[in-house]
Amino acid sequence: MNSKHLTKGSRKPSPVRRGKLRLYSNRFCPYCQRVILVLDAKRIPYEVVNINLVNKPDWMFDKSPMGKVPALELDNGEVLYESLIIADYLDDKYNAHRLHAKDPLQKAKDQLLLKQFTKIINALLKTVSLGRIEHDEAQVISEGLAIFERELTDRPGPFFGGSRPGMLDYMIWPWCERSDVLKIYGKDYILKKEKYKQLMEWRKVMVEDEAVKKSWCSANTHIKYLQSSRAGVPNYDLLI
Amino acid sequence: MNSKHLTKGSRKPSPVRRGKLRLYSNRFCPYCQRVILVLDAKRIPYEVVNINLVNKPDWMFDKSPMGKVPALELDNGEVLYESLIIADYLDDKYNAHRLHAKDPLQKAKDQLLLKQFTKIINALLKTVSLGRIEHDEAQVISEGLAIFERELTDRPGPFFGGSRPGMLDYMIWPWCERSDVLKIYGKDYILKKEKYKQLMEWRKVMVEDEAVKKSWCSANTHIKYLQSSRAGVPNYDLLI
Structure with a gap:
């Protein structure tokens, strides 16, 4: 989750292996965290590729419109985006531990x-x-x-x-x-x-909650990140 | 579907009878038509109460935020609003003839x-x-x-x-x-x-399509309505 954020010029990741899921994400993006919470709560295995949002890799634009994150890449090469649509997809696809109300x-x-x-x-x-x-x-x-x-x-x-x-x-x-x-x-x-x-x-x-604990950051960390962002140099790799 | 649009001062409808659904709607509102299409496609019985949107009945503000339509009233008095949320609810609740893709x-x-x-x-x-x-x-x-x-x-x-x-x-x-x-x-x-x-x-x-036919209006009707609306006096009762 705390891997280095990839920038323009970085090598394109190899295709997603069979039966795996890959999330293009950003450590401080709350929309990305939504998807991570669903993955962790449902105990779905996944890998994270963190993306530098002010200097995106060129290949990211082939993954989702305007290289937006979160984007979930499936093993057939399809990519879903929009946090709520991905969350619903995961809840529909992986039936165990349903998150949406049954009623x-x-x-x-x-x-x-x-x-x-x-x-x-x-x-x-x-x-x-x-x-x-x-x-x-x-x-x-x-x-x-x-x-x-x-x-x-x-x-x-x-x-x-x-x-x-x-x-x-x-x-x-x-x-x-x-x-x-x-x-x-x-x-x-x-x-x-x-x-x-x-x-x-x-x-x-x-x-x-176990899922929340996994991606949780302290208020101080969030403030530190926000201050770097306000200064025009968002420090995505703050936790590495 | 083509009943007169109720205005401020009109009598509040009686509670929804057991097992019934009531849609607060407007004949020319495309968001309302979404819900009507789902109800008709799934052959769910419902009654329509049409609302004059420039002169809303006072009681409509108790039904949905700012008296917005479409609003679906259930027989327990609960009211749902937002066309896509109502559409999803109907598709979840009434399993026959599922409209969302199963996959x-x-x-x-x-x-x-x-x-x-x-x-x-x-x-x-x-x-x-x-x-x-x-x-x-x-x-x-x-x-x-x-x-x-x-x-x-x-x-x-x-x-x-x-x-x-x-x-x-x-x-x-x-x-x-x-x-x-x-x-x-x-x-x-x-x-x-x-x-x-x-x-x-x-x-x-x-x-x-049978459901589409039920609420369909000709381009001329839509144009006539739009012209009345642009002139500041939307003629919601155009079809009566």
């Missing part, structure tokens, strides 16, 4: 919540690109989290998926792992932990 | 194509809101359609779903039904039919 209504409600979470992600992206948190984004984030807080209160828990993390838990996790990064955008905006008691409990049990 | 890889590839189609939808939305087609949008539409044309050439056909329409066919159909509407945006831009031979053949077989 169609519960699954649909989880999908609506995930759609809701996209608004939080967009507010975070805007915050990172501006380098400060604006009132509107702070509001989207706190209103969005309030919905998730209520939802956790209504569910048996401790996970959204029940007694163990399900697809919704893993699909929102990468941004929740990074939530303490927000503090670098000013001391005025620190997530008020007393407003999100259930979510704070959920975070505690999530970091104990 | 997980094929399903994932269809999902990627559907994501691709969203770019075409956005270009169409921009065209309608500007009242003219710009070079960029024309390019997105023609490049997008070229992908679908190639895809149909590669598949056994005549539908994307094979010998009968599948989820991808129905999810893109509402905009394809309306494609001749583009001609009102200037004679310079008429879809060059010789470039899209496979898609033209596909359109011919789609209009013969």
Whole structure:
């Protein structure tokens, strides 16, 4: 997972061996982490090829549109991209340890919540690109989290998926792992932990999950990476 | 399907009866048509409550965020929204006549194509809101359609779903039904039919499909509706 990120000029990896899966990824990309969480939670063996996103290898553009990661290469040469589509594919293909709710209504409600979470992600992206948190984004984030807080209160828990993390838990996790990064955008905006008691409990049990542990990074590491990225030289190989 | 569109002040419908489904819809909304196509293709009984989108009943805001349609109300009072989430729910819940590909890889590839189609939808939305087609949008539409044309050439056909329409066919159909509407945006831009031979053949077989027939409207009807909408007084009840 912490292999060196390949750049322009690097040698194209050999074809994927029979029965294997290869994930083109990036150590600090939250969308990539989604796929890694699904692979690890379902205990599907895979290899990782890390890609330098500011200086992509030419051959990466043959793998996915604009060389986007995550991209999952199958042993027949087909490549899937888009984190949610890959996650669904893996859950459909590898039946053991299903992550989506079995009940169609519960699954649909989880999908609506995930759609809701996209608004939080967009507010975070805007915050990172501006380098400060604006009132509107702070509001989207706190209103969005309030919905998730209520939802956790209504569910048996401790996970959204029940007694163990399900697809919704893993699909929102990468941004929740990074939530303490927000503090670098000013001391005025620190997530008020007393407003999100259930979510704070959920975070505690999530970091104990075996799949989460595998890709987890500390807030300090995320901040260090983010600072390198803001300085224009993202240090993807920070953990090597 | 052609019932009068309810407005502010209209009486709230009684709760959904046991074992029934109710779709809050709008006769000219392509997203609503997606859900209607799935319901009709799977022969699931449902009732329609049409909503006037410029003058929504107050109670509609209790049904879905901002009173959005399509919204599917179940007999337990739960309401689902977002056309693709409703479509997936119906396909999961009602197993007979599955619309999604059974093979997980094929399903994932269809999902990627559907994501691709969203770019075409956005270009169409921009065209309608500007009242003219710009070079960029024309390019997105023609490049997008070229992908679908190639895809149909590669598949056994005549539908994307094979010998009968599948989820991808129905999810893109509402905009394809309306494609001749583009001609009102200037004679310079008429879809060059010789470039899209496979898609033209596909359109011919789609209009013969029983589910498609049920909600189908002629290009003239779509144009009449669009003109009323552009004039600021959308005539939702055009077909009554």
